Amino acid sequence: MNLNILFMKEKNQLNQNNNRRKFLKKGALSAGSLMIIPSHVLFAKPEIRNSEGQLIRKASVAASDRVNLACCGIGNRGGDIMGAFANTGLANIVALCDVDMGAPHTQRRIDSNPKARKFQDFREMLDKMDTEIDAVSVGTPDFSHFPITMLAMSKGKHVYVEKPLARTFNEIELLMAAAKKYGVATQMGNQGHSEANYFQFKTWVDAGIIKDVKNITVHMNGQRRWHGWDTNMKTFPKGQPKPGTLDWDTWLMTAQHHDYHKDFVNGQWRCWYDFGMGALGDWGAHTMDTFHEFLHLGLPYEIDPVKIDGHNPLFFPQASTLAFKFPKRGKNMPKVKVTWYDGVYNQPELPEGYGKLEVNPDIPPVAGGKLVTKLSPGKIIYGKDLTFKGGSHGSTLSIIPEQKAKDMLSSLPEVPKSPSNHFANFLKACKGEEQCRSSFDVAGPLSQVFTLGTLAQRLNTKLKFDRTTKRITNNDLANQLLVGAPPRKGWEEYYTL
Template identity: 70%
Template sequence: MKNEELNKEQSFQEPSRRGFLKKGALALGAIHIIPSHVLFSKPEIRNKAGEIVQMASKVPSDRVNLACIGIGNRGEQVINDFDKTGLSNVVALCDVDMGAPHTTRIMEKHANAKRFKDFRALFDQNEVQFDAAVICTPDFSHFPITMHALKSGKPVYVEKPLARTFQENELLMQAAQKYGVVTQMGNQGHSEANSFQFKAWKDAGIIKDVTSIACHMNSRRRWHGWDTSMSTYPQAEPIPETLDWDLWLTTAEHHDFNKDFANGQWRCWYEFGMGALGDWGAHIMDSFHRYLDLGLPEEINAVKLDGHNPLFFPQATTLDFKFPKRNEMPAVTVTWYDGLENLPTLPEGYGVSELSADIPAAGTGQIEQRTLNPGKIIYSKELTFKGGSHGSTLSIIPEEAANDMKSSLPEVPKSSSNHFANFLLAVKGEEETRSPFEVTGPLSQVFSLGVLAQQMNTNLKFDRKKKVITNNKVANELLNGTPPRKGWEEYYKL
């Protein structure tokens, strides 16, 4: 579909400040007004006090109607994963590059879905009704779209990381609590075996007294091999006919279009992406961060930043995140390694490094098999564990120690649903999401702090209670990121 045809189908200019704020007020209200098509066949909905706030009428379909924002590349994979559950319908598709080669296939598959270029037009129209939003746009644009969904009272599934800056993560957690809608971040391994195993082993005392964890992701990244002396952004190139470049930028300051900003290349730049840490951290750190109650670190040390550049990510990074003692649990140092040859020291008896079958194909193909595949090594006072990424389970190493522990290992419950079905069932009121913003917001803030240390090439000290950086004034100001472009300020107000 050409731009002019799409614009006839969807008439929208600048977002209405009054309309946007009105949506937020209505979504909050004295009691939540929840549409019956969200409630499905449940006879009633109650508030936290147990009082009925609205009766629900039954609808003929038990499927959740989805509006999908960001439909190419990873977005296409996510939409297909929702399709596989058999629990959803795609009723709206939204992308700033609608009709480009990477969006055409999913448009053809869901030919009856209403099409939009501007997410604000999607949320502000009344023609197509949808129950939940699925957001798979570049990291930096997660925030405004997710905030709009929350203020509109829509359940929302957003790819990891939750947002780019520390403040944006904080605001999304506050908004999710304020508007009371179902939320899920797309770290799909948190609905698979690893998460359930970690909790069961911790509850049984198998995992205890953890003092250090090595996290490794050493596959090739898009910026590897770039000229590390680069001091300016790439020069302007012609904007593709199908692309609304100004809308692609959302809150970010203006940059002229270049192919090295779009279609996954955005991940290379501090201004747009979160590097290897934001891309893979949620798949490697999620279980131990949650069940060891790590919260926020008190120190982030830039141990190694090979090829540091203030515009794009290093060729290799080692970061130490230091977490203090929590109740009876000792202090923990989590070390992050990325870069092709930047490997942690392997403990004796490590064995084979397996590649998780849960890893989705990247835009450049399936993740490459390496000597050490993405994963983690967990050191406690008595035992050592190794694990992969996503849903991969942990193993006790060396093998002799694993054999000694076999009889004392607890039974691990099986997941009742994968990550996509879990979200849809939560929208229907049948389950609770496993990665709500209250859980994944602090994890994403860990990534934001790590990326700040990378960008500034420095060590940071962080006050966990006040949520401020205490040893670097500039870094502390950057917790908020750069100010949003004119016209986008309202998204930063609750």
């Protein structure tokens, strides 16, 4: 069966809500209406459309207004995102949506936002509150990012989506195209991309301090949820009774049917190829993001699973080493090999003078607890003349060995401070005041690198990738998995928006 059939059709669909929005604006002129219609609906700039009437860009929220934000996924990490947006003082949280609105981890957020309207299905929320929502945050499992984000963008909503952007290469392609089509502000949730490391890396590349990079090592050696599982597992676990408050069918969204099991929910989804992106998708966005952007890496031409310990076709390895090879870029950037290490004891060789890398205190808890690892997540960047070590998220780089760093201290350029954190950056972009730093055109190719890496893990084979045609040329199954299995019946429309 050709898995590409249901995915490669692209249809142009007009925004069907424009007439209703015009009606609301007109109706607002009647007595009393000004009290219930938000100012961003009444006085927003006109929407921009092309000659065919298709929406190009939704008007920015007025500078004097807060952004009306709807939150999809309000427990666990989704709840953390809600809190971070609330703390900016730039958003009104007007809607809460979760497939389990009765769970303890969602109830806390419901209680703290009593005025927000509540939904269990994102489709109903976006339909009933279309004119009241400016932006949507998506803090749900990796595989469910795609349908929520596509529907929100098709309705002209700005979107903030947790990392990685989506689960398959093709879904990311469609998200990037839709972001351009609908002209909305987009941000992937790798929050360190608005912190010190972002500005330092850019400044040091521009100043020629980071140059002639040929090798990069990236490591995440913390204990993962699936470590210790039976690697001889041949089938998914048998179904269990689901919580009465959980809408399991909506939780599955586009994914193939699975019976409910506790090891599919509350973060456990990250263990499975069907639902998550493993350690690479989880931590690559926090360790590879700045060098990927500012060294202009794009997509690799080869992905080699140098080491796979505990291979299983259903869930991620106990340890893996992946070598990504990127071509020369322009005149001054040589070929680069990026080697990724995961697994508790699968640690990279450290260069002389490496020293100690402290765990960044701003890193969110892992699996509800403290990060357990002997080597803090990070990277080592080998240039022609200099070697750099760095941590995760917003952690800045250090030049090693220490004496070399001291010798260069007086010649290092001043690094600007971040004008806004990642959440404020997104909200200000909705208002036209800033540009998103991890917009889909930046975060999309980075996330596609992760999808290629997880395919190499899943199939335990070297993959050759044509960067021009965006096809895997040496493995037919892997090439089909760039698209993946067709969506469940009733969920096809999100691939045509």
